[in-house]
Structures are given as C-alpha cells and as structure tokens.
Amino acid sequence: MLARSLIRLPRIYRGFATHAGSAKPTLPAVLHLKTGQSFTGRSFGAPRSIYGETVFSTSITSYTESMTDPSYRGQILVFTTPLIGNYGVPKNKAPNDARDVGVVLESAGIQCAGVVVADVAEKYSHYLAVESLASWCNRYNVPGITGGPPSDVWPCGADASQPAPAAHAYWDPSAENLVDQISTKEPYVLNPTGDVQIAVLDFGAKANILRSLVRRGAAVTVMPWNYDFNRVRDEYDGLFLSNGPGDPQQCWDAALKLRRTLAEWSKPVFGICMGHQIIGMAAGLDAYRMTFGNRGHNQPVLALASSGSIKAGRVYVTSQNHQYALKLQDPFPQGWEPFFINCNDSSVEGIKSTAASGKRVWGVQFHPESAGGPLDTIEMFTDFVAECRAVKLQRGLDTEDTMGAAKVEPVLRKAVLPLRPVAVAA
Secondary structure, eight states: OEEEEEEEOOOOOOOOOOTTOOOOOOOEEEEEETTSOEEEEEEEEOOOOEEEEEEEEOOSSOHHHHHTOGGGTTEEEEEOSSEEOTTOEEOOOOOBSSSOBSOSSSSSSOOSSEEEESEEOSSOOOTTEEEOHHHHHHHTTOEEEESSOOOSEEBOGGGGGSOOOOGGGSOOGGGSOHHHHHSOSSOEEESTTOSEEEEEEESSOOHHHHHHHHTTTEEEEEEETTOOGGGTGGGOSEEEEOOOOSOGGGGHHHHHHHHHHHHHOOSOEEEETHHHHHHHHHHTOOEEEEEEEEEEEEEEEEEOSOBTTBOTTOEEEEEEEEEEEEOOOSSOOTTEEEEEEETTTOOEEEEEEOGGGTOOEEEESSBTTOSSSOOTTTHHHHHHHHHHHHHHHHHHHHHHHHHHHHHHHHHHHHHHTTOOOOOOOO
C-alpha cells in the first residue's frame, strides 16, 4: 500500500503518561488518502500538518532504525505491527573510530515525514532508553497518528476539520531529487588508518552500511551521490554505492558516470538498494515503480548464482525497503546476470557481473547490513572487503613483476647492504 498524503490536527489537549512522567498534548488527527479515503485518530509527536507518501513496513522491531533510515525521507511510515514505542528511544551517540561511525541508529535524526501506529506505547521500558517515541518525534518536528487506520494526507490542528485537498494538491515524491537532499555535500573519511581504501557514493547511506565497512578494517571515504569518482578512482581499492530515497530516474547523472567506471575500471564495485538500481541502469537495465514495494525484515530471496558466501539455490531472509526495482528481462545485458529474485513477487533482488566479463560487480536490492533485520547475508560485506584486499594485493604483485629483473636486483642488493659479515671461529 502506498499513496500521497497530508495530515492535519485540531487543538484539544490531554497528557501522555510517558515513562518520564512528562505531559504532552494530544490532538485529534485525520489522514487523507489521495484515492479519497479519510481516517481519523489522535496525534502524537509534533502537532503539525504534512504531505507525504504513505508506505507500510511489516517490521516487528527496530522502529528507531527504520525511522532514521534516509531511504524513508518524505514518506509517512505505517507500521503494521500494532504496538510501537514500547522500548522507547536510545541515546543516538557513538564513538567515531575503527568500530563505529558516530551514531547508534541509521542517521543523526528522524528521516520519515510522519508515523502511523495502531497503538503507540505511552510508557516505555528499556535500560538504554532515554525518551519516548512521542517525545522523540516532537523533538524532530515529526507528527504521528495512532488509534486509526492509515491514509494519505495528514491534517493537524485547526486543519483537521478542513476537507481533503484536491488531487492536484498532493505531493509527488518522484518529482523531487530526494537523494540530493539527503546526501553528504562534501567528502569525509572514516577510519583513515584502514588497510584498504573504499569509496562510498552516498545516496542516503544508512550508518550501519558504513559501520559494516569500517568494522572490517576499511578506510572509507564518503562522497556526494553525483561526485565524479572517475577523477580519483585510482586512489581506491573498491567502490560502494549506498541505499537512498526516491526515484532512481532522478540519479541518471550518477548512473552515466558509473557506466564509464564499469567500462574502464576492473576493481570491485558493490551496490545496495538505490546503489543496486544505479548499477543496473548503468548496465542497461530499466528501473520501474512497483505497485506496493517491499518493506520489512522478513523478505525471502532466492540466490540464482553463487558468489563468496552466497550459494546458488539457497533462500535468504532479508531486510528490505524499496518502492522501485530493476526489470527482469531476457536476455540480460551482456556481461551481467540475475543474482537474486524475490520469492514473493519475483522482483529482481540482485544482479552481478558474469565471470566471463572479467569484472567484479555486485548489486542487491535488499540490505545485507540489516539494522534491523536478519543477518543471513551480512557476510556479503566480508566478501566485498576481502575482494578489495585481494585485488590490492594482486596489483602490488603485478607492479613488482613489471619492474623486471634489472630493477628488482638492485632493490634486493640495497636491502642486503646494511648486513655486516660475521666472523666465524675455525
């Protein structure tokens, strides 16, 4: 289910019984769908009206990770699990070192435009929690609605008594480049002492993607989504393309630059979610908007090929959040093959370069890094970083080979010079 949305609330007040004992006002709220339905409930979080795109997630836990996922930017997130907020919200600070990337959740703040919950927990209980879901939403100016079914326009306050807007007034997310809004504006480096250099094109990267690379010993340079990687590609041992929100058609600039990279560069490339779609577009595949999309931590995918830790014929349970997908076509572009397919709707969940192509490129629509979700495919990060190391090592050996015997011998002699002869007794 998805639709264009707006939320409105009138001014009636009742205190929340939160864990901290603080009282927050609550207002009636109504959610209007562009398709004509309207549903009423009560508000929590920020008392304001918004437009958004209504999507649903079947995730049972990890609502904080979902709400901070940049892929949900501009969307009204409907949780199908009835009770949300029971374990509160943790402090979102972490070290910035070889083990972490500065945040506990998936970004520094809430990314979705609004939240719909059947029954929001007004009291929370967890030893790491520092505030309630309602308090957190209010702090980031994000409205929530509870006690009623989902819809598409979110009126709040005095706006709640107003009629639903005309169809043309609803926001069209595909008309905006949401990736450009959320991507880093300047390159920055994580874990600079890592032994392998990986560049990340940031389409809206989840923190756990960066964390998964850093914890495997990589030095990670995060670049804007449309950065011309070809200018600096010789400085890196691998390229990673992150997840991100919105319509991939808004990112053709990145796809065309990547097309050149794939044609001229032989080092490993790995893409997730939006990054997977950009790889597919660069390879010659079409991306399309799905009717419902896949969102949740329980999506089964079938591996059609083996690569690293992934074995053909196995079904893996994955975490997903995507409204767009690559079209399955026959034949596939030369040098490419399907990697995964969704067991529920047969959508393409992964592609890879063929062995005959001589390339090392993988793209998956799901999230191997989870956060939250299953860890069935987490070792794909290990596979990618190991491949980057192997290529770096091989290139080092190839460089030594090209020096030739005439150049290698003086180097060896130079290494021996500091050694002094030792007198041996007769």
